[in-house]
Amino acid sequence: MFKNSIAWALLAMLWALPAQSQxxxxxxxxxxxxxxxxxxxxxxxxxxxxxxxxxxxxxxxxxxxxxxxxxxxxxxxxxxxxxxxxxxxxxxxxxxxxxxxxxxxxxxxxxxxxxxxxxxxxxxxxxxxxxxxxxxxxxxxxxxxxxxxxxxxxxxxxxxxxxxxxxxxxxxxxxxxTTNYNCIKIRVNSGVKDPYAIAWTQANMVTPQVYEIRTDTYAKTLITDAAAKMIAPNSAQDKTYTNVGEFHLALHGADVLLDTTPLSEGELYPQWQKIMNMVPGASLFYESEGYYKNRQVYRTDGLVSQSGYSNFPERYAARPDLALMDMIAIQYPTFQNTYNTTWLYNFAIGSSPHTMPANYECKDTLAMISNQIHCYGDEPFTPPATQVAPTNETETEDNSSSGDQSSSLSTGSKAGIAIGVIAGVAALGGAAFLFYRKRPTAEPSHNFYKMDDI
Structure with missing residues (x-):
């Protein structure tokens, strides 16, 4: 409480200064x-x-x-x-x-x-x-x-x-x-030593279907500031894929997927799996990935209006502190026990979006901001020992690798295996793609939106 008082006192002093002196x-x-x-x-x-x-x-x-x-x-x-x-x-x-x-x-x-x-x-x-x-x-x-x-x-x-x-x-x-954002960024990064890896994905419903991994500055910064590693192609690679096998391989090492694929009305996680060609029981290598086996697939439309439209595109840019808190909370629910995610929800386990409250108030902005996040930057966060460990051999945007560095496979061996996996999965994925493209298409639900819109 004392630390929060200091922060607000500094803000009050800034407020009191003459405008021309600021x-x-x-x-x-x-x-x-x-x-x-x-x-x-x-x-x-x-x-x-x-x-x-x-x-x-x-x-x-x-x-x-x-x-x-x-x-x-x-x-x-x-x-x-x-x-x-x-x-x-x-x-x-x-x-x-x-x-x-x-x-x-x-x-x-x-x-x-x-x-x-x-x-x-x-x-x-x-x-x-x-x-x-x-x-x-x-x-x-x-x-x-x-x-x-x-x-x-x-x-x-x-x-x-x-x-x-x-x-x-x-x-x-x-x-x-900004004070909120920097405080929670410092606290989580000073305590997390073994980070999770997060990929931001989307399938665009065109012909042929295109899979995308987000690589922009906003996504990269938000994920990094949440003490996570970003799964993304490096600058010399494409961020979009028409080959589903190559897309799956690019997600290797991801502990969490944050997905914004446009879905039709009523489509849930099983339908999403078909769109992404991640079919249960197909024995493809993605079934061993952390995001898949631990069911860690999240969406950003967890807060919707009474008529079902997502609040995320409207407010995410104005409230980076909440966007960062959400990104931390899906990894570490104990980071702030009183915080419930604003926009992100676990789509893979059947969680549902929540509706904006009927008693929503449009006043006292600073009071609202101060009540949502409580942070003490000088108290590093320590993840509980009971949490699932991050996936090893995580390939991130800079092609660096985290996790066990003592693998007996040489770089050439790994490259050979990767090429073989791509070829095999491409064939299987191509067949699955042709099969599932026969599914009836419907107009996308207004709850969901294109990646370009965020």
Whole structure:
């Protein structure tokens, strides 16, 4: 409690400082955006989309140099054409959430937060989008870019806040989330000595079917910060596979799979196994892998709205601390005994998503953040001895190997075995693939989404 008090006291001191004396750590090109304070207005640069905006106070007329769209701030009405902007807006005041009066049809359907009362019939002078539009009425919001780390994404809260004159509120919230994230990262990494290996996978339902292992900066950083190793092809290899045997081999050593394959309504783990060509009893080598034999396959849609849409695409970028806690909790449930995962759930053991509570409140952001995570960074976490040990011979993104290093097989022998396995499994997998592609197809359930959307 004393340590938490110190952290909050420091945040309070920062809050009390005059705005002009504060050095804003958000003004870092690594975050994907920067700002310039110019006479009479602020120039905001989205470096990812290569767009800029001149933010002019309401009612004032200033001369803006260059061909830059002018936006009167604070914005009084806006539309949403990207789901994640709503997750960030929810962390600001009701003055911000109330401005979102409309959205595109898919956003109106998929929005999970009761903090917004958007309508099909409303109009708005500005639209937040994640595209590359340069139209005067669009504002590109690029927080979902996969090249950003989890903590770089959260700084887009302040980017959004500039359009509403709420930079100070945003800064306090970002620093609080960052404090949570860094604390739990330090605690788990200082105590875990024998890490698990996690792969983030997806099968895309096209013809021929494509299997993908996620390799982007966001996924890699989140997994690494959770004291785990990422199973992924190295930079010289493909991250997508049309050969199911090669895909299975690339997952060798994975203790946990985090999967976002689009599924049809009512499809559960057995149907997912068929899609991934991991058929029980086929005696293929994946049956000895940790993720398979220990049934450690998770999905990200563990929190859904009353109408069944996943909350993860809307809020994951705005709350990296919860995303990291989830990643730690699926490995070490005792890390924080009071924490229940927000988005991740064990799909392989038949767990079900939970619905957002009917009494969900849209206020007091900092109180909510402080109540969700309790961390003391100077107390390293020690995994319980009863936990299943990580799989040996784990091939990670840098081609390094963990586990038992005393194997009697030479590198050449292992390569020969691998080639043989690929050839054999490719034949079996090809036959299984042709068989299971005959299964009736249905429209994907709205609970699930493409990897590109997260």
């Amino acid at each position: 050095s804003n750590p958000a003004n870092d090109t690594a975050n994907g955006w920067i700002y310039e304070e110019l006479p009479g207005y602020t120039l905001l640069h989205n470096l990812i989309a290569n767009t800029s905006y001149a933010l002019v106070p309401q009612g004032q007329v200033v001369t803006v140099s260059g061909n830059v769209p002018q936006i009167s701030v604070p914005i009084t009405a806006a539309a949403a054409d990207t789901l994640d902007v709503l997750g960030f807006a929810e962390l600001l005041s009701s003055n911000v959430t109330n401005t979102f009066t409309t959205g595109s049809s898919n956003i109106l359907l998929a929005n999970t937060s009761p903090c917004f009362t958007m309508s099909n019939n409303a109009s708005a002078p500005y639209t937040f989008t994640n595209g590359t539009s340069t139209a005067n009425n669009t504002i590109v919001f690029s927080a979902n870019d996969p090249s950003l780390t989890p903590l770089q994404k959260v700084w887009w809260l302040q980017y959004l806040a500039y359009f509403y004159n709420e930079e100070k509120v945003a800064l306090q919230t970002v620093l609080s989330i």
